[in-house]
Every structure is written in structure tokens, then in C-alpha cells.
Amino acid sequence: MEAPNEHDRGPLGKLPEGEFMRLFIKHEPALRAFARSILPDWHLVDDTLQEASVTMWEKLGQLHDEAGFLPWAKVIVRFKCLSAVDKLRRDRHVLSQQVLELIADEAEAMDAEQYVAIRNALSQCLTQFSPPHRELLLAPYAGDGRVKQIAEQGSKSVNALYKLLGRLRQKLASCIRGQLLPEMS
Missing domain, CATH: 1.10.10 (Arc Repressor Mutant, subunit A)
Structure with a gap:
């Protein structure tokens, strides 16, 4: 599939909304599994993935082509997950940041x-x-x-x-x- 022309892009130079949704839905299972490799429960995965999807939409102008969507999206999901874990630390014991980074690195490579x-x-x-x-x-x-x-x-x-x-x-x-x-x- 060809990359959209500048005049085909949606607001602020982004891919059209439908194209973003198609890519997000296509890669959601991999993103969800990646997030679960870092986060302790599925409810937190749901919340974090929703937050990450908003950030992806806002930063979609950074994406250069469709093939780069999954690695680009994993970076955003990774930072959202690590942020969510930081919030959890205040409430209970969780794995150290270094261990979570190692888990995220391994999961991101898949x-x-x-x-x-x-x-x-x-x-x-x-x-x-x-x-x-x-x-x-x-x-x-x-x-x-x-x-x-x-x-x-x-x-x-x-x-x-x-x-x-x-x-x-x-x-x-x-x-x-x-x-x-x-x-x-």
C-alpha cells in the first residue's frame, strides 16, 4: 500500500483517521500482549492501551510509513506502561525499573x-x-x-x-x- 499523499492526510498532517484505526486494530493484539508483559493485570493493560492510543493519534505525524507502525507504537506503549508502573509503586510492591526495562526489551523484540x-x-x-x-x-x-x-x-x-x-x-x-x-x- 502506498503512503498517503500530503493532501490525503487528516488534520495536522496525520494519516486519515480510518487509516490510523486500521493500523491500530491490526496491531492491537501484539500491543496488548506487549503491554501485558510489563503490567501486572489486564485492567491496567486496557487503561494504558487506551491512553497510548490517544498519544499515538496525537503523534501520528511522526510515523513515516505503515511498516513502521508496530515498532513506533511499541515505544509509546512502553513509556505508558512504565509510567503506569511508577504510579503503582506508590501503592504496592512491583518489579524494579531495571527488571521491567529488561522485560520490555525482550517483549519489544517480538x-x-x-x-x-x-x-x-x-x-x-x-x-x-x-x-x-x-x-x-x-x-x-x-x-x-x-x-x-x-x-x-x-x-x-x-x-x-x-x-x-x-x-x-x-x-x-x-x-x-x-x-x-x-x-x-
Whole structure:
């Protein structure tokens, strides 16, 4: 697709609104996964991505071509995520800025196809676990205290569930690696 001419651009020299929306929607899953690699929960990802999309629209004049959209957008999302984490620090313990920067660097290097492949492998591998084991695997991401709630509902201690969770995560990681290896060959 050709880059729009200057007269095709929207207000303030930006790409037309429809073109921006098309690019944003196309890359939203990769941006959402990138943000989640930095942020502790999906609600914060939603809020941060919304804030980042406004900034992207405001700074769209900096984008030179369609192919550069995802790397450019990841930089904006990264700064919005790190800003959101700074706000969280005031309320509770979070990972250090240096650790978050390392995570962001690694996640930023991944392209959209890698995110899709990982998400598909995760979905496929989760189906291989029993419903109670799937629930336990997802519990830490469902909110504070979910593992404790599961322990209270069952007959195992919280400590025993965390040990089981560790073993289940190892099996899940192994399955995901097995699903991804054929694609990387």
C-alpha cells in the first residue's frame, strides 16, 4: 500500500483517521500482549492501551510509513506502561525499573506473528489440562487471593497449591515450547 499523499492526510498532517484505526486494530493484539508483559493485570493493560492510543493519534505525524507502525507504537506503549508502573509503586510492591526495562526489551523484540503463535500454543496446551488444573494455572492472573480461595474450597493448603502450580507451569511451558519448535524450524 502506498503512503498517503500530503493532501490525503487528516488534520495536522496525520494519516486519515480510518487509516490510523486500521493500523491500530491490526496491531492491537501484539500491543496488548506487549503491554501485558510489563503490567501486572489486564485492567491496567486496557487503561494504558487506551491512553497510548490517544498519544499515538496525537503523534501520528511522526510515523513515516505503515511498516513502521508496530515498532513506533511499541515505544509509546512502553513509556505508558512504565509510567503506569511508577504510579503503582506508590501503592504496592512491583518489579524494579531495571527488571521491567529488561522485560520490555525482550517483549519489544517480538513481532506480531510470534505473539499470535505463542497465544495459539498457550490455548492449545491449556486444553490438555483438566478443568481444576486450568483453573489453578489461571488463578494468579484472576486477581488477588484466587489461589487462597481455591485452597479454601478444596482440601489442600495454599502452600501445596503453589507447589502444584509450579509443576503445572513447568508442564505448560514444556508443551508451549513443543508447540512452537515446529514453527521455528
